[in-house]
Amino acid sequence: MNIEKPMFVQIMDMIKDDILNGTYNVDDLIISTPQIAKLLSVNPTTAQKAISVLTDRGIIYKKRGVGMAVTKEAKEMILSEREKEFFDNIIPNFINEARKIGIPDMELLDIVKEHLHD
Structure with missing residues (x-):
């Protein structure tokens, strides 16, 4: 990871890279907040901040009862x-x-x- 960027920004970049390279396509569920926290050994609040910002920007959306998914416009x-x-x-x-x-x-x-x- 890059010490010059806040961790939540690095998490956002990781998810956006995965969208660009086709790991995640429209309506695909992305990695969950607990999974991000465990994978990267970060506080779940940090992972949640990244998810919240991506949601606020319209890159991902909440699929009720299932998780967070990629928007058409992402x-x-x-x-x-x-x-x-x-x-x-x-x-x-x-x-x-x-x-x-x-x-x-x-x-x-x-x-x-x-x-x-x-």
């Missing part, structure tokens, strides 16, 4: 959220870091193109 919402994060934060931070260490812009473009072909 995958699209997660992709949109990650795309925004990529363009608003990751790319600018990447460019700024490259400039800090003295990589010229054209060389950076060449490096990116080279990695695209890997």
Whole structure:
């Protein structure tokens, strides 16, 4: 796990990754709060916070008497959220870091193109 991110955010990311990679599809039940707590050795309240935030954001919903399931909009919402994060934060931070260490812009473009072909 990543010590820079709060644990509940890491749990949310794990569930969102599982939705994106097809582990969970629309209407599939996700891992339960007690299972998350046991699997990751975290307080159940931490796991519940992650589930609550995902529910509030419309990524998962409660199936009465059964558990939490993936919404129809989940995958699209997660992709949109990650795309925004990529363009608003990751790319600018990447460019700024490259400039800090003295990589010229054209060389950076060449490096990116080279990695695209890997």
